[in-house]
Amino acid sequence: MEEFIKTKRKIISYLDGKVSETEDIIVTEFPLTIMLNGNEFATMVCTPTHIEEMVIGFLASEGIIRFFKRDISSISIDKDKGFAYIETVTKITSSIHDHTKRFIGSCCGKSRQSFYFQNDVKTAKSSMSKVQITYEQCIKLMSDLQSSSGTFRETGGVHNAALCTPDAIIVSRTDIGRHNALDKLYGHCLMNNIKVQDKILVFSGRISSEILLKASKIGVGILLSKSAPTELALQAAEDLNITTAGFIRGNKMNIYTHAERIV
Structure with missing residues (x-):
């Protein structure tokens, strides 16, 4: 699997006025192209790990499915050809034809903007979470997330996300795309019947409105990030009763919304 995640390349390195040939990881x-009930639905660019989880999480976040075993009759991944084949129990027609074929890049920017918000009304939900966490626990979870990713330490080119209790990481996932990392977590929860209302989402990337909405769809009440939020994301967090904290670096952090859960 490692050969699919990263590779070595000869490069020219410049340091302190000296040029040398070396290798970089x-x-x-x-x-990955998703074929849904025989129709080409989406092409995603991702890190080729936990692909089945990512596909399930992606379809759930877009309102195509709600459950794993109840809604999916079959799923198969052809990694050599880059295809995921999914058959649903209820054959979906209108939801597919409402969208044109789309390419979802790993840049996590406007390439996904038109795709999101179309199904958010029926899939985003306000959090009812009662879980609380201390400032010290927030900082430790972020530190644990970053230190646990060998791929990030070697390449600096991936995002990390984890589902946690206040005390520890339960499961973490890595991908070049911020959205993909969260979809992998969502898919893992659906496939393993993990309840998320009392869990915490820890994330290395920026909290955009799209990321905030995806956290809402997953069902968590607390979203912790190493990076910055956007104003639209914070407005959504206020409306959806989600606690957001950003710039968790070293011993510092900022609380933006629903601070009552961080004590």
């Missing part, structure tokens, strides 16, 4: 990109 580069993260790879993997295109």
Whole structure:
């Protein structure tokens, strides 16, 4: 699996006025086309790990499915050709035809903007979470997330996300795309019947409105990030009763919304 995640490349390095030839470890990109009930639905660029989880989480976040065993009749991954084949119990027609074929890049920017928000009304939900966490626990979870990713330390080219209790990481996932990392977590929860209302989402990337909405769809009440939020994301967090904290670096952090859960 490692050869699919990263590779070595000869490069020219410049340091303190000296030029030398060396090797660098580069993260790879993997295109995956989702075939839903025989129709080409989306092409995603991702890190080729936990692909089945990512596909399930992606379809759930877009409202195509709600459950794993109840809604999916079959799923198969052809990694050599870059295809994921999914058959649903209820054959979906209108939801597919409402969308044109789309390419979802790993840049996590406007390439996904038109795709999101179309199904958010029926899939985003306000959090009812009662879980609380201390400032010290927030900082420790972020530190544990970053230190646990060998791929990030070697390449600096991936995002990390983890589902946690206040005391420890339960499961973590890595991908070149911020959205993909969260989809992998979502898919893992659906496939393993993990309840998320009392869990915490720890994330290395920026909290955009799209990321905030995805956290809402997963069902968590607390979203912790190493990076910055956007104003639209914070407005959504206020409306959806989600606690957001950002710039968790070293011994510092900022609380932006619903601070009552951080004590």
